[in-house]
Amino acid sequence: MKLNTIVVDDSSIQRMTIAKLIKEHIHLKLSGDFSNALDAKNYISNHLVDLIFLDIEMPHITGFDLLDGLKVKPQIIFVTSKADYAVKAFDYAAVDFLQKPIKKERFLISVKKAVEMYHLKRDVTNDDHGPHIIIKSNLKKIKVFTSKIKWVEAFGDYIKVVTYDETHLVLSTMKAFESELPKEHFLRIHKSYIVNLDKVERFNSKHIEIDGEKIPLSRNKKEEIVTILENY
Structure with missing residues (x-):
């Protein structure tokens, strides 16, 4: 955006x-x-x-x-x-x-x-009715607004859902979790990372940056993310 x-x-x-x-x-x-x-x-x-x-x-x-x-x-x-x-x-x-x-x-x-x-x-x-997903973390079901997610990271048999409030550890595959996210706002830029395009601050051929954190970018995703962000 x-x-x-x-x-x-x-x-x-x-x-x-x-x-x-x-x-x-x-x-x-x-x-x-x-x-x-x-x-x-x-x-x-x-x-x-x-x-x-x-x-x-x-x-x-x-x-x-x-x-x-x-x-x-x-x-x-x-x-x-x-x-x-x-x-x-x-x-x-x-x-x-x-x-x-x-x-x-x-x-x-x-x-x-x-x-x-x-x-x-x-x-x-959007606090009461914005786009959200339900995740299960630490034996609890949690409502997470997608606008607050910065990125999702593979973590062994789990994934880490990183938001501005906290990080949630969820038992899931990247592919399964990716299917739950709105495609117009999220992109898998690496086998281990999905990012919220709204949060991307800058990028180069090797990584993108969100909130000061550098996240690796696969070479085969470079052209795609350039095209998407230029028209976002």
Whole structure:
């Protein structure tokens, strides 16, 4: 799942810089970039926007003015050259505050916060009726929401189901457990690993990364996962 993302900044150089970083990120989709808040507001009113990289100081209408005029506010990452705005920025429940010039490492930290917040809100919304499976672990039947699973790992005659809350040990084969998971969100990338595609942060030819953990990627799965994630 990619977050529909826009950039609002009166500086064309800054817009190009942020847009490039967005296009390179596995969990972001660049939906548009705008040089002024009015055009951005018109776009937001008619399109689904999950995340805004928003400059504060712009002619005529500031970033704060833009947010004040929105009934439903997407997630916000403020971008500005002045640290003085930081306190006010967080009055708007901003995900983060980036100072110009933007460094890629700092950008990635901000995006990780936004992605985690997006999934957290979705998990809360789906808490009573979202997609789930029933597993038997430690002689107990447990309801596990699939959106909370990070990956599944082979472990001898068992499998480990790794979630954000805890790890469950289940007596099952990988093949049998894979059949229980929604195919549109889970992919077996290795004989010993199934991953939740929503949780993938980055990948290369040897492994993918979820929540800072590196998970091996089979060579024959590389092309498949590239194709899937580019269109996810």
